[in-house]
Amino acid sequence: MYWAIAAGIEGNLAAYEAFLKDLRQSRLDIEALYLLGDIVGPRKDSIKVIDRIQNPRPGEPEPQVCQGWWEDQCLILHALGRTGEPTQLFDRYGKAMAKTLWDAVPRAAIEWIRNLDFGFSELDCLLIHGTSMGVDEALTPETPVMTILDRLQRMGVNNLFCGRSGQAFDYNLVQGSMQTQVTMLDRPPSAQTVTLPAKRLIGVGNIGHALVRPAMCCTTPAIILLNSKP
Amino acid sequence: MKIAVISCIHGNYEALNAVLSDIDDHKVEQIYCLGDLVGYGPHPNAVVEMVRSLNIPTVQGCWDEDIIEGLNACECSYPSILAEQRGKLAHTWTDQEIHPETREFLAQLPMTLRVDNLAFVHGSPNNQHEYLLPEIDAFTAMERVLGTGADVLFCGHTHVPYVRDLSDGLVKVQVKRSGVSETATQIHVAPLKRIINAGSVGEPRHGRPNATYVIYDPESAEVKLREVEYDYPKTCAAIIDKGLPAIFAWRLARGLEYAERAEDPTHICER
Numbered sequence: 224m225y226w227a228i229a230a231g232i233e234g235n236l237a238a239y240e241a242f243l244k245d246l247r248q249s250r251l252d253i254e255a256l257y258l259l260g261d262i263v264g265p266r267k268d269s270i271k272v273i274d275r276i277q278n279p280r281p282g283e284p285e286p287q288v289c290q291g292w293w294e295d296q297c298l299i300l301h302a303l304g305r306t307g308e309p310t311q312l313f314d315r316y317g318k319a320m321a322k323t324l325w326d327a328v329p330r331a332a333i334e335w336i337r338n339l340d341f342g343f344s345e346l347d348c349l350l351i352h353g354t355s356m357g358v359d360e361a362l363t364p365e366t367p368v369m370t371i372l373d374r375l376q377r378m379g380v381n382n383l384f385c386g387r388s389g390q391a392f393d394y395n396l397v398q399g400s401m402q403t404q405v406t407m408l409d410r411p412p413s414a415q416t417v418t419l420p421a422k423r424l425i426g427v428g429n430i431g432h433a434l435v436r437p438a439m440c441c442t443t444p445a446i447i448l449l450n451s452k453p
Numbered sequence: 454m455k456i457a458v459i460s461c462i463h464g465n466y467e468a469l470n471a472v473l474s475d476i477d478d479h480k481v482e483q484i485y486c487l488g489d490l491v492g493y494g495p496h497p498n499a500v501v502e503m504v505r506s507l508n509i510p511t512v513q514g515c516w517d518e519d520i521i522e523g524l525n526a527c528e529c530s531y532p533s534i535l536a537e538q539r540g541k542l543a544h545t546w547t548d549q550e551i552h553p554e555t556r557e558f559l560a561q562l563p564m565t566l567r568v569d570n571l572a573f574v575h576g577s578p579n580n581q582h583e584y585l586l587p588e589i590d591a592f593t594a595m596e597r598v599l600g601t602g603a604d605v606l607f608c609g610h611t612h613v614p615y616v617r618d619l620s621d622g623l624v625k626v627q628v629k630r631s632g633v634s635e636t637a638t639q640i641h642v643a644p645l646k647r648i649i650n651a652g653s654v655g656e657p658r659h660g661r662p663n664a665t666y667v668i669y670d671p672e673s674a675e676v677k678l679r680e681v682e683y684d685y686p687k688t689c690a691a692i693i694d695k696g697l698p699a700i701f702a703w704r705l706a707r708g709l710e711y712a713e714r715a716e717d718p719t720h721i722c723e724r
């Protein structure tokens with residue numbers, strides 16, 4: 224049994240169809256399909272992608288979807304976000320993007336977006352768009368190792384799947400140790416060696432950007448398939 | 454050049470005076486304060502005035518923030534409903550008691566201070582409400598210190614002083630990237646870091662009523678955890694006289710450990 228985990232469709236219906244086709248052709252026994260956010264984006268097909276996700280065809284797994292950065296921007300535009308102003312959207316894409324996104328994701332879709340999970344915790348795995356700190360935090364192999372460790376430990380899991388960076392990678396913390404000594408008022412110094420259990424960060428890539436370069440659309444860099452019992 | 458670091462005075466003027474006298478006896482060149490000047494105790498204005506008049510570099514504590522921003526924590530910040538009720542009573546009393554200039558002073562305090570290789574925060578570099586307990590995971594503790602860019606992180610908030618050294622940190626990582634056949638191996642070495650918790654001047658929780666603070670010598674890296682006796686019955690009487698919950702006097706007289714601490718010390722309320 225496998226889980227299929229992906230992120231970043233960004234309103235690209237053709238890319239999502241290519242992904243599903245790839246999944247079918249893999250002939251793997253897919254137990255669950257997780258889509259880690261950025262389902263919608265500033266593309267007119269965003270609503271079609273939502274419809275496609277809501278209505279899987281016979282034999283297709285029913286996707287479990289969590290919120291991503293673009294969904295967060297939609298909620299902010301509709302005054303349903305955690306912040307009042309879409310400052311990140313303005314900073315990254317300019318103010319005109321607010322109108323583009325507003326038009327691409329109609330109000331009818333907002334309630335569905337609003338009800339999406341922030342992430343999924345399953346079998347010692349956290350599946351999330353960014354991190355537990357927010358949808359906008361991107362972890363990559365270049366992120367300081369202690370920050371990656373902290374994000375894993377905050378959620379009490381040993382496997383973290385995330386999609387924010389758009390990169391596909393498998394980052395294994397295979398070994399770790401540290402000396403620590405605590406001195407308190409009434410106790411002599413106590414020293415110990417702390418060892419780190421194996422932990423893993425998986426970047427699940429990005430589906431939607433693939434069709435920007437059509438040569439990539441039928442390859443599977445955006446898909447990480449994991450044995451469901453890590 | 455020795456420094457003294459004080460924290461969590463909580464409106465306890467008697468304790469602050471005693472600690473300042475003790476600092477005078479130790480030829481300290483600079484005092485730093487890690488916030489929570491107000492809350493629980495009967496003399497918030499006097500404490501703020503003392504810290505201000507002495508030009509003590511101070512960071513904002515969680516109580517200082519709540520008085521400025523308004524109490525916005527949910528029940529997750531308290532270990533029980535009774536504790537929540539007491540906390541809110543103390544907040545309301547303090548909010549009504551403090552002078553405009555006290556409020557102004559608290560509002561302009563920074564979240565962190567950085568001096569050479571030393572960083573000063575109230576709770577943690579992330580948030581004034583996060584507890585860096587001595588038993589917190591060593592890698593998590595290391596991340597908090599690394600996040601400041603300093604070698605020594607001074608914090609308070611727990612009301613129990615401690616020194617924690619973190620050394621010989623090593624993490625081995627294997628990275629496989631999409632489209633790259635080889636697996637890259639990285640070895641990360643964490644340098645020696647230290648967390649020093651200054652305890653609490655005005656509301657100690659180490660099991661005795663004495664005020665606590667620390668003296669640090671940056672040249673020798675020597676740390677002294679100081680415990681100072683003071684006239685705590687006087688503060689207890691003032692707590693009751695001012696109409697604050699009597700349990701604050703009761704626990705101050707005992708230096709009650711584990712008082713009013715949320716169940717999950719690393720939880721940060723985002724309400």
